[in-house]
Amino acid sequence: MKYYLVLAVFIVLVAFLAVGLTLNPHEVPSPLINKPAPHFDLPQLRDASKNFSERDMMGKVWLLNVWASWCVSCREEHPVLVEFAKSEVAPVYGLDYKDKREDGMSWLERFGDPYRISASDYDGKVGIDYGVYGVPETYVIDKRGVIRYKQIGPLTPEILKHKIIPLVASLNNG
Amino acid sequence: MVPELGQFALALALAIALTQAVLTLAGAARGNAAWMRVARPAALGQFIFVAIAFGCLMYSFINKDFSVAFVAANSNSALPLQYRVAGVWGGHEGSLLLWTLILGAWMVAVSVFSRRLPDDMVARVLGVMALVNVGFLSFMLFTSNPFDRLFPVPADGRDLNPLLQDPAMVLHPPVLYTGYVGFSVAFAFAIAALLSGRLDATWARWSRPWTTVAWMFLTLGIALGSVWSYYELGWGGWWFWDPVENASFMPWLVGTALIHSLAVTEKRGTFRSWTVLLAIFAFALSLLGTFLVRSGVLTSVHAFATDPKRGIFILAFLTVVIGGSLALFAWRAQRIGLGGSFDPVSRESMLLTNNVLLVAAAGSVLLGTLYPLLLDALDLGKISVGPPYFETIFVPLMAPALFLMGIGPLSRWKKASLPNLALRLRWAFAVSLATALLLSFALGRSSLWVSLGLLLAVWIVAASAVNFWERISNFSGASVAARLAGASRAYYGMLLAHIGVAVFVVGVTLEKGFEIQKDVRMAPGTTEQIGAYTFRFEDVEQVTGPNYVAAHATITALRNGKVIAVLHPEKRFYASQESPMTEAAIDPGFTRDLYVSLGDPVDSKTWIVRLQHKPFVLWIWGGCVLMALGGFFAAGDRRYRVETLRKSIATHAALGATAAGARLARAAVREKSR
Numbered sequence: 087m088k089y090y091l092v093l094a095v096f097i098v099l100v101a102f103l104a105v106g107l108t109l110n111p112h113e114v115p116s117p118l119i120n121k122p123a124p125h126f127d128l129p130q131l132r133d134a135s136k137n138f139s140e141r142d143m144m145g146k147v148w149l150l151n152v153w154a155s156w157c158v159s160c161r162e163e164h165p166v167l168v169e170f171a172k173s174e175v176a177p178v179y180g181l182d183y184k185d186k187r188e189d190g191m192s193w194l195e196r197f198g199d200p201y202r203i204s205a206s207d208y209d210g211k212v213g214i215d216y217g218v219y220g221v222p223e224t225y226v227i228d229k230r231g232v233i234r235y236k237q238i239g240p241l242t243p244e245i246l247k248h249k250i251i252p253l254v255a256s257l258n259n260g
Numbered sequence: 261m262v263p264e265l266g267q268f269a270l271a272l273a274l275a276i277a278l279t280q281a282v283l284t285l286a287g288a289a290r291g292n293a294a295w296m297r298v299a300r301p302a303a304l305g306q307f308i309f310v311a312i313a314f315g316c317l318m319y320s321f322i323n324k325d326f327s328v329a330f331v332a333a334n335s336n337s338a339l340p341l342q343y344r345v346a347g348v349w350g351g352h353e354g355s356l357l358l359w360t361l362i363l364g365a366w367m368v369a370v371s372v373f374s375r376r377l378p379d380d381m382v383a384r385v386l387g388v389m390a391l392v393n394v395g396f397l398s399f400m401l402f403t404s405n406p407f408d409r410l411f412p413v414p415a416d417g418r419d420l421n422p423l424l425q426d427p428a429m430v431l432h433p434p435v436l437y438t439g440y441v442g443f444s445v446a447f448a449f450a451i452a453a454l455l456s457g458r459l460d461a462t463w464a465r466w467s468r469p470w471t472t473v474a475w476m477f478l479t480l481g482i483a484l485g486s487v488w489s490y491y492e493l494g495w496g497g498w499w500f501w502d503p504v505e506n507a508s509f510m511p512w513l514v515g516t517a518l519i520h521s522l523a524v525t526e527k528r529g530t531f532r533s534w535t536v537l538l539a540i541f542a543f544a545l546s547l548l549g550t551f552l553v554r555s556g557v558l559t560s561v562h563a564f565a566t567d568p569k570r571g572i573f574i575l576a577f578l579t580v581v582i583g584g585s586l587a588l589f590a591w592r593a594q595r596i597g598l599g600g601s602f603d604p605v606s607r608e609s610m611l612l613t614n615n616v617l618l619v620a621a622a623g624s625v626l627l628g629t630l631y632p633l634l635l636d637a638l639d640l641g642k643i644s645v646g647p648p649y650f651e652t653i654f655v656p657l658m659a660p661a662l663f664l665m666g667i668g669p670l671s672r673w674k675k676a677s678l679p680n681l682a683l684r685l686r687w688a689f690a691v692s693l694a695t696a697l698l699l700s701f702a703l704g705r706s707s708l709w710v711s712l713g714l715l716l717a718v719w720i721v722a723a724s725a726v727n728f729w730e731r732i733s734n735f736s737g738a739s740v741a742a743r744l745a746g747a748s749r750a751y752y753g754m755l756l757a758h759i760g761v762a763v764f765v766v767g768v769t770l771e772k773g774f775e776i777q778k779d780v781r782m783a784p785g786t787t788e789q790i791g792a793y794t795f796r797f798e799d800v801e802q803v804t805g806p807n808y809v810a811a812h813a814t815i816t817a818l819r820n821g822k823v824i825a826v827l828h829p830e831k832r833f834y835a836s837q838e839s840p841m842t843e844a845a846i847d848p849g850f851t852r853d854l855y856v857s858l859g860d861p862v863d864s865k866t867w868i869v870r871l872q873h874k875p876f877v878l879w880i881w882g883g884c885v886l887m888a889l890g891g892f893f894a895a896g897d898r899r900y901r902v903e904t905l906r907k908s909i910a911t912h913a914a915l916g917a918t919a920a921g922a923r924l925a926r927a928a929v930r931e932k933s934r
Contacts, residue, residue, distance in 0.1 A: 107572060107575065
């Protein structure tokens, strides 16, 4: 009987490997989930004399989308974001990450601007505070300024429909 | 046209493999000699058709046929010829093709060098290997076809990953795979023995040279990979405990245990179920390694482009092959018998202890490698397991194993005497203790770990010297030369491999204990001091390579005011993949390497530079080469050539090749083992 033990251990291992196939090891949960959004106070992209801060958004459920003109996946995401902004489910604000002001503005000129306001994070310091490691990234922030969700990589209609829209609705009710 | 030809050849190889597996295994079971005779020509046929497919893929690479998706993904019109050749195994599909090509080569080797083996044994061994090949060929044809076409045809290829554009790419994968796949021979022998019930000393003698050769290639392959990452990744590490490195290291550990276990089974008839199980484990871990690399269940620097369909296929294959083997083992193991008995103090028990330690080490590596996946699967969070874990478990497991390495070869089979061993080894122990203490003292600021490492390394060498001395003084030959010639090649192989381990331990100990590393900001004219060496940053300029542009720095290394090396580290930028690469510059030496690499530029002439002094790092790979050389000598021992011939003629005569004969022999073996 003891000889079957090895086989049993192997079967357990296979079960784990099978479950492992359904998981994504690259998906690293952000430690910022359920923590207050890091503070920033940055010049606005279109009007550098005015600033934008996460504190301006207290009392609202909103999306912070990190983007850049040099980012290829952002182009892919952009039409989805433009559609979403039109639906007015939640206001979308942008963080133009490590980007030259004129590049960012001409990019929005060309592809459309879904953002109420974009903040310009030219040296990327705010990006570091938010743990940005793959642009685009999107944060859902609640009325008390707490990050409730983080999407790494482009938003897709599925993610919006199944995750973000229900989440925003429940946060608005809560 | 050529790619289609390749694909057709692959399909033919699959058909042959399938036919062979069914016919030879059924033939061996039913005693049908005609069916069994299919084994050899079919093995050759598989090899030839896979070689044709391989040639076709290489042709597409050399001729830059970007209509083939795999070529487009791993080549580029600016890629130099040698990397277009190596590009064949630069991605998932092509490296699978290399896998089956090497499996075919091993099958041909088995069919050529097994002329003296009973037909049913050959039929079973080649049948099992063909079955493995069926799995890999269908994996390729159904989920990862290297000949898939791309439409519309891209103007240019995406290029071979710049990390892979290195001379080591030509050698590392083929050598490593030869080792990996070579364990399939030991595995096939084990399964054949389980099927036939002939698990005896003869079986062990047959599998030994194959296992040793596979182990030798695996050792070299891992060492090559380590050297490569040392100079290519640009930060001077030589082992990262990356999941894929672990995937090659686990079969190595188990393979090492297998080699030793086979020795006991051959000489003493003991450890049979152990040996069979180790043979299954060694190959199972090779397959598991394949699964981990190709399925994307773990994050790794080696990750191939992943596709869930592939993961499912290999997992199913793994389950069938390994689960089937383990079930067969469980079913048959009761009947294997135990073989000769031995005392708690004997060579057997020491080899057993070492084997347990090696398997425990492999188990710990497996646990560390899969732990992130296990936790994630149980929804307990995401973690990663790094070098601290592996180093913490490895030292306590390996230190007693290294200590036993000194004693084991000197102890007698069956029953050894501790006082006698202590008497024979007292000088060896005194010398190693004294050397370790003196060296630790002379080197200064050394830790307990450094002293322990040195102690164990010198101990292995000293005990080997005692062993050697006893061996040559026991021979009653006239001249020293005659006495030296009296010892077998296997014996010299053993000594060499053990000394290789000692050399490796010295390298690891001193490199870990005394390396100096500094990240500094340097501009033309700046100098920096590292230990006894001064580095002067001379200049940095732009250069253009065949498919990249680079910042090319000149740094002079001085010692006592004398120039000892001029180093040229580079930061390359490969346009086709938009990725930067660090090319370190190394001044290698017998007792130390000077290692210089460029970090990031501060401005056009100022760079962050990493300067490193790495003592005895060359010894790490030198030790591996000695181990492999030891394996080479051991595998070439005279008795495998002469004795297999004599033995098998005897077995042949006694058994005949028919199943009735085999059954008789089985009964005889069972009788004998009682």
